[in-house]
Amino acid sequence: MAGRGTKKIENPGKKQALADFKVGVDNVIFSVDNEQNRLLVLLVMRDDEPFSGQWCLPGTLVRKGESLEDAAYRILAEKIKVKNLYLEQLYSFGGPGRDPREAPDSFGVRYLSVSYFAIVRFGEAELIADGVSGIAWYPIQQIPQLAFDHNKILEYGYRRLRNKLEYSPVAFDVLPEVFTLNDLYQFYTTILGENFSDYSNFRSRLLKLGFLSDTGVKVSRGAGRPASLYRFDAEAFAPLKDKPLVFI
Amino acid sequence: MAGRGTKKIENPGKKQALADFKVGVDNVIFSVDNEQNRLLVLLVMRDDEPFSGQWCLPGTLVRKGESLEDAAYRILAEKIKVKNLYLEQLYSFGGPGRDPREAPDSFGVRYLSVSYFAIVRFGEAELIADGVSGIAWYPIQQIPQLAFDHNKILEYGYRRLRNKLEYSPVAFDVLPEVFTLNDLYQFYTTILGENFSDYSNFRSRLLKLGFLSDTGVKVSRGAGRPASLYRFDAEAFAPLKDKPLVFI
Numbered sequence: 001m002a003g004r005g006t007k008k009i010e011n012p013g014k015k016q017a018l019a020d021f022k023v024g025v026d027n028v029i030f031s032v033d034n035e036q037n038r039l040l041v042l043l044v045m046r047d048d049e050p051f052s053g054q055w056c057l058p059g060t061l062v063r064k065g066e067s068l069e070d071a072a073y074r075i076l077a078e079k080i081k082v083k084n085l086y087l088e089q090l091y092s093f094g095g096p097g098r099d100p101r102e103a104p105d106s107f108g109v110r111y112l113s114v115s116y117f118a119i120v121r122f123g124e125a126e127l128i129a130d131g132v133s134g135i136a137w138y139p140i141q142q143i144p145q146l147a148f149d150h151n152k153i154l155e156y157g158y159r160r161l162r163n164k165l166e167y168s169p170v171a172f173d174v175l176p177e178v179f180t181l182n183d184l185y186q187f188y189t190t191i192l193g194e195n196f197s198d199y200s201n202f203r204s205r206l207l208k209l210g211f212l213s214d215t216g217v218k219v220s221r222g223a224g225r226p227a228s229l230y231r232f233d234a235e236a237f238a239p240l241k242d243k244p245l246v247f248i
Numbered sequence: 249m250a251g252r253g254t255k256k257i258e259n260p261g262k263k264q265a266l267a268d269f270k271v272g273v274d275n276v277i278f279s280v281d282n283e284q285n286r287l288l289v290l291l292v293m294r295d296d297e298p299f300s301g302q303w304c305l306p307g308t309l310v311r312k313g314e315s316l317e318d319a320a321y322r323i324l325a326e327k328i329k330v331k332n333l334y335l336e337q338l339y340s341f342g343g344p345g346r347d348p349r350e351a352p353d354s355f356g357v358r359y360l361s362v363s364y365f366a367i368v369r370f371g372e373a374e375l376i377a378d379g380v381s382g383i384a385w386y387p388i389q390q391i392p393q394l395a396f397d398h399n400k401i402l403e404y405g406y407r408r409l410r411n412k413l414e415y416s417p418v419a420f421d422v423l424p425e426v427f428t429l430n431d432l433y434q435f436y437t438t439i440l441g442e443n444f445s446d447y448s449n450f451r452s453r454l455l456k457l458g459f460l461s462d463t464g465v466k467v468s469r470g471a472g473r474p475a476s477l478y479r480f481d482a483e484a485f486a487p488l489k490d491k492p493l494v495f496i
Contacts, residue, residue, distance in 0.1 A: 016311045021269040023342060023360055063264045064356070067343040092340045092362045094271060095315040108312070112271055112360070114340045166492035167415065244414035244494040 021094075024113045025071040026059035026150065028090060028157030029080070031122040031137060032174065034183065037190045038139045040122070041154060042079065043146070045134030050100045051147030055134070057154065059113070072116040079135060081126040086173040090115040091156050098149050115153045117160050121174045165191055166248055169211070172232035178215055180227040181206070188248065197248045205248070211237040269342075272361045273319040274307035274398065276338060276405030277328070279370040279385060280422065282431065285438045286387045288370070289402060290327065291394070293382030298348045299395030303382070305402065307361070320364040327383060329374040334421040338363040339404050346397050363401045365408050369422045413439055414496055417459070420480035426463055428475040429454065436496065445496045453496070459485040 029042040043055040058079045062071045072087060094112035096102070102110045122137075129135050138144075143154065164170045171187055179187075181203050188196060197205075206212055213233040218226035277290040291303040306327045310319045320335060342360035344350070350358045370385075377383050386392075391402065412418045419435055427435075429451050436444060445453075454460055461481040466474035 018270055018309045019312045019314065021271050021310075021360070022266055023269050023271075061266045062269075062342070064267045065344050066267065068340065068360075069343075089339060091337060092316065094310070094362065095317075096313050110271075112269070112316075112362075114342065114360075244496060246492040246494055248492060 019096075020109045021112050022109055023062045023068070024059050024111055025062060025068055025075065025116060026057045026113050026153055027072055027075050027116045027118055028057055028154055029076070029118045029120060030157070030161055031120050031125055032187055032190055033122050033137075034176075034187065037186055039190050040137040040139055041143065042127075043134075043136055043138050043143075044079065044132050046147055047133040053133075054147040055136075055138075055144050056147035057115075057150045068114050069116075072118075076118060079128055079132075080120065081128065082120045083124050084173060085118055085120045086170055087116055087118045090117040090160055091153075093149060093153060113148075113153065115157065117157050119161070119170065119174050121176070123176065162192055166246060167244075169232065169237060169247070175232075178217070178229040178231050180219065180221075180229060181212075182227060184230075192248070202248060209240070209245070209247075211240065267344075268357045269360050270357055271310045271316070272307050272359055273310060273316055273323065274305045274361050274363045274401055275320055275323050275366055276305060276363060276402055277324070277366045277368060278405070278409055279368050279373060280435055280438055281370050281385075282424075282435065285434055287438050288385040288387055289391065290375075291382075291384055291386050291391075292327065292380050294395055295381040301381075302395040303384075303386075303392050304395035305363075305398045316362050317364075320366075324366060327376055327380075328368065329376065330368045331372050332421060333366055333368045334418055335364055335366045338365040338408055339401075341397060341401060361396075361401065363405065365405050367409070367418065367422050369424070371424065410440055414494060415492075417480065417485060417495070423480075426465070426477040426479050428467065428469075428477060429460075430475060432478075440496070450496060457488070457493070457495075459488065 031040045031042070032038070033040055042058060044058045046052055046054055046056055058075050060071055060075050062068060068089070076082070076085070076087070092112060092114045094110070096110060098113070099111035102108060127135050140158065143151065145151065146154065165188060171184065175184065175187060182199075184206070185199050185202055188202070211233045212230045213236070215229045215231055217229045219229055220226045279288045279290070280286070281288055290306060292306045294300055294302055294304055306323045308319055308323050310316065316337070324330070324333070324335070340360060340362045342358070344358060346361070347359035350356060375383050375385075388406065391399065393399065394402065413436060419432065423432065423435060430447075432454070433447050433450055436450070459481045460478045461484070463477045463479055465477045467477055468474045
């Protein structure tokens with residue numbers, strides 16, 4: 001920050017008071033239930049004021065000596081046991097008035113939220129309910145009114161998720177190790193909606209990109225013909241990593 | 249933030265001290281000098297400790313009642329006069345130890361930087377040197393050692409810029425109103441480097457996307473054949489806005 005060197009030109013004599021902050025980290029944690037084709041978001045129930053009894057994104061306030069990312073991982077570790085996950089910083093929400101605790105009669109400290117975006121494998125993720133009054137995977141279509149501005153943060157995270165699916169191989173971080181092309185299509189459809197692409201275009205596009213390798217194993221599901229199981233080939237993807245690419 | 253509801257499971261009796269923050273906004277402001285084909289970054293010289301006399305990104309500390317975005321626009325308005333610009337939030341840097349002012353003997357307050365990314369039209373941007381000991385457009389290849397962790401923030405901004413060029417029409421926010429396809433190619437080359445694409449591929453790709461409209465006017469520059477002037481057609485681009493798209 002170059003802060004202290006800044007001159008307020010219009011009012012050279014007047015010194016503006018700086019805001020004091022506590023910094024929170026809030027996680028938008030997504031998962032896809034492949035069996036029911038539902039996109040889920042992890043919510044916890046608050047047991048303190050303000051907004052006691054309301055659902056919110058899992059979050060915490062940053063402690064002395066703790067980095068933002070460490071705080072994000074700490075929340076995750078407290079709420080779910082998981083082996084694989086994708087985590088990145090999302091956005092910072094810091095406008096005045098976003099937290100009722102910052103009212104002038106409560107010391108006037110502002111609360112800034114640095115949000116993180118995570119996606120975890122549904123089959124592996126185990127919720128930890130110790131010491132909270134509620135924890136739940138909510139389907140994206142059924143999100144209730146959340147505490148603070150968390151509906152806005154969640155909306156931002158949902159947009160980022162859709163974007164990442166279009167431009168990056170994030171899906172393979174959270175799909176099972178091996179999958180059919182139909183599983184992959186279902187995963188995309190669950191997040192992006194039915195009309196994002198038809199199956200045969202999606203299939204030929206993905207195969208042409210050259211980083212899905214056929215394991216040689218076939219599975220039968222329901223009445224259809226046996227389908228090949230594929231795996232994501234990280235080595236074949238490596239040269240494409242820094243190229244602009246569209247997956248759908 | 250769900251902060252206060254979080255339970256530290258391992259140490260149920262021990263209460264962890266929360267960090268206190270000041271929040272700064274630092275702007276990575278890019279411009280492209282179309283005549284000399286140089287990518288430029290705006291730097292200012294600090295005139296206060298710490299790092300007095302060193303270059304840094306233009307920044308400020310957030311004031312009481314001020315939003316993060318308002319602080320970002322305030323810095324811009326203090327440093328340059330500009331009519332068109334593109335501004336978005338970049339990333340938040342908040343690790344402990346990033347600012348020497350947070351040493352325990354200086355009250356232990358931490359400094360979090362929310363960085364913003366801006367790109368402005370070079371021809372229109374007028375620097376304001378009032379009350380600073382230095383302000384300059386530095387070519388990206390000649391960035392000196394900056395104060396704080398600003399080299400890291402700048403690097404992050406540079407990556408975002410390259411990314412935005414590949415996936416979004418941000419170039420048209422800052423190119424002159426009308427331009428030749430060669431101007432556009434030069435703009436891309438200046439930022440992405442010589443080898444990003446050959447001219448004829450770039451040309452046919454861009455024309456196929458259908459949002460560049462030929463003004464019917466031609467210009468002669470140097471010895472070559474007269475070249476058509478194009479303009480970005482926002483209406484033709486509108487239906488593509490939310491589609492995944494690669495520009496190069």
